[in-house]
Amino acid sequence: MRIVCPFCGERELGEFTYLGDAKPMRPVAGASEDEVFDYVYLRDNVAGETSEYWYHGGGCRAWLKVTRNTLTHEISSVEAAAGAGAAKVGA
Amino acid sequence: MKYSIFSLARAALSGHKNWQRTWRDATPKDRYDVVIIGGGGHGLATAWFLASEYGIKNVAVLEKGWIGSGNAGRNTTIIRSNYGLPGNTGFYELSMKLWERMEQDLNYNTMVSQRGVINLYHSDAQRDAYARRGNTMRINGIDAELLDLAAVRKMIPFLNFDNARFPVQGGLLQRRGGTARHDAVVWGYAHAASALGVDIIQNCEVTGFVRDANGKVTGVETSRGKIGGGKVGMAVAGSSSRVAAMAGLRLPIESHVLQAFVSEAIKPLIPGVMTFGAGHFYVSQSDKGGLVFGGDIDGYNSYAQRGNMPVMEDVCEGGMALMPMIGRVRLLRQWGGIMDMSMDGSPIIDKTPVDGLYINAGWCYGGFKATPGSGFVFAHLLARDTPHEEAVRFRLDRFRRGAMIDEKGQGAQPNLH
Numbered sequence: 034m035r036i037v038c039p040f041c042g043e044r045e046l047g048e049f050t051y052l053g054d055a056k057p058m059r060p061v062a063g064a065s066e067d068e069v070f071d072y073v074y075l076r077d078n079v080a081g082e083t084s085e086y087w088y089h090g091g092g093c094r095a096w097l098k099v100t101r102n103t104l105t106h107e108i109s110s111v112e113a114a115a116g117a118g119a120a121k122v123g124a
Numbered sequence: 125m126k127y128s129i130f131s132l133a134r135a136a137l138s139g140h141k142n143w144q145r146t147w148r149d150a151t152p153k154d155r156y157d158v159v160i161i162g163g164g165g166h167g168l169a170t171a172w173f174l175a176s177e178y179g180i181k182n183v184a185v186l187e188k189g190w191i192g193s194g195n196a197g198r199n200t201t202i203i204r205s206n207y208g209l210p211g212n213t214g215f216y217e218l219s220m221k222l223w224e225r226m227e228q229d230l231n232y233n234t235m236v237s238q239r240g241v242i243n244l245y246h247s248d249a250q251r252d253a254y255a256r257r258g259n260t261m262r263i264n265g266i267d268a269e270l271l272d273l274a275a276v277r278k279m280i281p282f283l284n285f286d287n288a289r290f291p292v293q294g295g296l297l298q299r300r301g302g303t304a305r306h307d308a309v310v311w312g313y314a315h316a317a318s319a320l321g322v323d324i325i326q327n328c329e330v331t332g333f334v335r336d337a338n339g340k341v342t343g344v345e346t347s348r349g350k351i352g353g354g355k356v357g358m359a360v361a362g363s364s365s366r367v368a369a370m371a372g373l374r375l376p377i378e379s380h381v382l383q384a385f386v387s388e389a390i391k392p393l394i395p396g397v398m399t400f401g402a403g404h405f406y407v408s409q410s411d412k413g414g415l416v417f418g419g420d421i422d423g424y425n426s427y428a429q430r431g432n433m434p435v436m437e438d439v440c441e442g443g444m445a446l447m448p449m450i451g452r453v454r455l456l457r458q459w460g461g462i463m464d465m466s467m468d469g470s471p472i473i474d475k476t477p478v479d480g481l482y483i484n485a486g487w488c489y490g491g492f493k494a495t496p497g498s499g500f501v502f503a504h505l506l507a508r509d510t511p512h513e514e515a516v517r518f519r520l521d522r523f524r525r526g527a528m529i530d531e532k533g534q535g536a537q538p539n540l541h
Binding site for chain 1: 363365366374375376377378379423424425426427428430432433434437467523524536537538539
C-alpha cells in the first residue's frame with residue numbers, strides 16, 4: 034500500500050500515521066450523552082470503500098482524507114484535509 | 125472414534141487405511157436449540173461446553189469456510205494468563221486451567237506445551253512494572269517469577285544482552301504459559317462436540333437474521349437455507365461488525381490486520397515463548413523448527429487478511445535487536461488475520477440489545493489463548509442467560525458506563541491497543 038500525497042507525490046506507507054474513520058463528527062458542546070457515546074465508541078467499521086484520515090508525519094505533515102477499500106486496500110482518492118486531526122480530537 | 129495408544133496401534137497395523145473422520149460434516153436441520161455463527165476455536169469450544177457442561181446438545185455451528193480457515197489457523201499459538209486488570213486476570217487464568225486439561229477433556233492431542241513465556245525487561249522502570257504485574261498475578265493465584273539478569277543469561281544465553289540502547293536486564297516468567305497446536309485445537313473441539321451430537325456445518329455463510337413480530341431473533345438466513353435457533357450466538361471475531369450490522373447493531377469495534385511470520389526450520393534454539401520489551405516482538409519455535417513470530421497490528425482498518433511492509437520491517441527489527449544471529453535465517457511464510465480491535469483492548473461477551481442474539485467478540489489480538497475460557501463462559505451465558513462470574517466485566521454496555529478494561533491505558537483508539 035502506497036499513498037499518493039497531493040503535496041509530495043507517491044510515498045511509502047511508513048511515512049503516514051492512521052487516525053481512523055473520517056465520518057464521525059465531533060459533537061457540539063452540550064450535546065447529549067448518547068451523541069458523545071456514539072462519537073467516541075461506536076464505529077461503522079465498513080467492509081468496502083470508506084474515507085479516513087491519515088497524517089503525513091514523515092513528509093509534509095499535512096492531514097489527508099483518503100478514500101480506501103478495506104477489503105482490497107485499493108485507494109481511489111487522496112485529498113488535503115487541513116486541520117482534520119485537531120477537529121477530530123477537539124484540540 | 126476414541127483415540128488411544130491401542131487405536132493408534134490398530135491403525136498402524138492396518139496400514140493407516142481405517143482411520144475414521146474426526147468429526148461429522150453435517151447438513152443443516154430446520155431448527156436447533158442454539159445456533160452458533162462461526163466455526164473457529166471460540167465457536168466450537170462454545171458448542172462443546174454447551175453439550176458437555178450444560179446438557180444442550182441440539183446445537184449447530186455454522187462456518188462460512190472450512191474448519192481452521194480463519195483466525196484459528198492464523199495466530200502464533202501462544203497461551204498465557206499474565207494479565208493485570210480485574211476482569212482479565214481471572215478470566216485468562218480460567219482459560220489457562222482449561223488448557224491444562226484440554227487433551228483429556230477432548231480425547232485429542234492438541235499439543236499443549238507449557239514451555240514457559242518470558243517477557244524481557246530492558247530498564248529499571250520496566251522491571252518495576254513487570255514486578256507489579258507479577259505480584260498481581262501471584263495475588264490471584266497465578267504463577268509468575270521475576271528473573272534477574274543472571275537467571276535469564278542461564279536460560280537464554282544467546283540473546284544480545286549488551287545491546288547499547290536496550291540491554292536485557294531480566295524478565296518476568298510464567299512457566300505455565302507456552303504454546304498449543306492451533307489446528308489441533310479446532311479439530312479437537314470439533315471431534316469432541318460432534319461426538320456429543322453437535323452439527324458442524326461448513327461452507328454455510330450467514331446472510332441475515334430471521335426475526336419475529338417482536339424483533340426477537342429466531343434463526344438465521346444462510347447460503348444453505350433458513351436455520352431456526354432458540355438462541356443465536358455469534359463468535360466471528362474479525363467480522364463481528366459485519367454480522368452485527370445484519371441485526372442493525374453498531375459495535376465499539378474496528379477490524380484491523382495482524383501479521384504473523386514463520387522462518388525456515390532451524391535446530392532447536394528457543395526454549396519457550398519470548399517477548400522483546402523495548403519493542404513489540406514475540407517469538408517461539410515450532411516443533412518443526414520454524415521460528416514463529418509477530419508484533420504490532422498494521423494500524424489501519426482492514427478486512428483484507430494481508431498486511432504491508434512497514435510492520436514487517438518493524439517486527440524483523442525487533443527480532444534482530446534481540447537475536448542478531450537470526451539475520452541469516454530466511455523468512456518462509458507470512459500472513460495476515462483480521463482482528464476485532466475493541467475500544468478498550470478487552471473482549472465482549474454478552475447478550476445484545478436484540479432479543480435472542482448473543483455476542484462473543486472484541487478479542488483484539490489475544491483470542492487464541494482465550495479459546496477454552498471463551499467457549500466456557502459463552503456457553504454459560506447461552507445456557508443460563510446470566511454471565512459467568514469470570515465474564516461479568518466483559519459486558520457490551522461497559523463503554524457507556526465507563527467501566528473499561530484498558531490494560532494499556534490507551535483510551536478509545538483501537539489501533540493503539
